[in-house]
Amino acid sequence: EIVLTQSPATLSLSPGERATLSCRASQSVSSYLAWYQQKPGQAPRLLIYDASNRATGIPARFSGSGSGTDFTLTISSLEPEDCAVYYCQQRTTWPFTFGPGTKVDIK
Amino acid sequence: EVQLVESGGDLVQPGGSLRLSCAASGFIFSSFWMHWVRQAPGKGLLWVSRINSDGSTTSYADSVKGRFTISRDNAKNTLYLQMNSLRAEDTAVYYCAKTLVDKSVIDFWGQGTLVTVSS
Numbered sequence: 001e002i003v004l005t006q007s008p009a010t011l012s013l014s015p016g017e018r019a020t021l022s023c024r025a026s027q028s029v030s031s032y033l034a035w036y037q038q039k040p041g042q043a044p045r046l047l048i049y050d051a052s053n054r055a056t057g058i059p060a061r062f063s064g065s066g067s068g069t070d071f072t073l074t075i076s077s078l079e080p081e082d083c084a085v086y087y088c089q090q091r092t093t094w095p096f097t098f099g100p101g102t103k104v105d106i107k
Numbered sequence: 108e109v110q111l112v113e114s115g116g117d118l119v120q121p122g123g124s125l126r127l128s129c130a131a132s133g134f135i136f137s138s139f140w141m142h143w144v145r146q147a148p149g150k151g152l153l154w155v156s157r158i159n160s161d162g163s164t165t166s167y168a169d170s171v172k173g174r175f176t177i178s179r180d181n182a183k184n185t186l187y188l189q190m191n192s193l194r195a196e197d198t199a200v201y202y203c204a205k206t207l208v209d210k211s212v213i214d215f216w217g218q219g220t221l222v223t224v225s226s
Contacts, residue, residue: 001169034212043202043216044152055214087152091211094166098152 002026002090004099012105019075021102023088028068034089035064035073044087048073080106109133109215111203116220123193123224129186129203129217137161137181140206142213143188145199155201156188157211193224
């Protein structure tokens with residue numbers, strides 16, 4: 001099973017600041033890495049797939065990069081509504097797995 | 108508009124059984140892989156099971172293999188998860204999900220149904 005680790009566990013930033021979230025895989029997942037956003041009481045929402053492709057309707061302030069084992073989700077300028085937990089997910093091999101999440105708090 | 112509506116979540120005793128359903132609409136159900144993902148209270152996400160478009164191929168997480176069975180009825184646009192021998196650690200919100208047609212990336216989630224396993 002491919003294990004995904006995310007860092008930091010929590011990120012506390014002010015509106016307008018840049019957020020950088022990391023996801024590392026225990027073995028190469030090529031570019032088959034997705035990012036989801038989950039707000040309290042809601043289902044997750046797809047942000048990025050295949051490492052760097054924004055999903056439909058996702059604002060341009062969200063971007064993804066990386067390949068192999070190291071990936072980054074960047075929120076270029078935080079908005080208050082970006083307060084959420086962010087998960088990465090690999091689809092290279094079954095079982096598909098999620099990282100433990102990074103919680104983004106807005107100061 | 109894509110809709111996935113789960114039902115069947117309940118309080119059940121350890122060792123008991125439960126069947127979850129997911130009614131799908133707004134897309135060609137019979138063309139897509141479908142999935143169940145769960146989230147224990149305050150915890151992360153676990154991809155529980157998947158089934159291909161015609162129901163001939165299924166996969167399970169190790170933690171549920173042999174106890175859970177995923178199935179679908181394409182005539183009724185409905186996905187199922189039969190859960191047997193339930194354990195306390197199966198307590199979670201269970202989400203029905205669809206993926207993109209050519210990638211195992213979840214582009215739409217249901218609202219979830221809560222399964223609580225407790226005596």
